[in-house]
Amino acid sequence: MEEKRKCFLCGEYLKGRSDKKFCNDHCRNxxxxxxxxxxxxNIRSINQVLRKNRQILKESIFQDSSIVDIILLKGRGFVVEFHTxxxxxxxxxxxxxxxxxxTFVNAEAVKIVISHPKN
Ligand SMILES: [Zn+2]
Incomplete structure (x- = not known):
């Protein structure tokens, strides 16, 4: 017995070709x-975390590089799991x-650096 297939969007029973997924163009679109x-x-929410991480790093840097306690970065909202x-x-x-x-200089501190993509 053939199983009755339903439209992925509205759930109406489908007629016609067996590979059909939608009842019409409106439902497919x-x-x-x-x-x-x-x-x-999803992309926007991940980009928000990455941008915030970048901003925290940027604000924690002095001249060309800086060594900072990771706990201070985390305290400002830095999310270690997110990087590009x-x-x-x-x-x-x-x-x-x-x-x-x-980069980690030890278990508690990181050295922050600014780099351009070509470097
Ligand atoms: Zn439909």
Whole structure:
């Protein structure tokens, strides 16, 4: 017995081709727009954390580099799990939030550096 399939959006029973997912263009377009909206919201909320992290690093830097207690950064809302990319330089791992990065100098402190993408 063939299983009755339903429209992904409105739940109406589908007729016709067995690979059909939506009852009409309106349902397909609305569904795809909802997915896209969720994607954009997810990206936006992660970007907010990354931008805030970058701002905290930027405000904690003096001249070209600075050593700061990680607990002070966290106290200002820095989220260690969020960074845009990682670089290995002179056996040290640098975690970047866009163009500003840091590396651990010991368990409690990080050295913050400003770097441009080409470097
Ligand atoms: Zn539908």
């Amino acid at each position: 609305t569904y795809n727009n909802l997915l896209k909206t969720n994607d954009e919201e 990319h990682i670089r290995l330089l002179d056996t040290k791992t640098y975690f970047y939030c866009y163009d500003i990065g840091y």
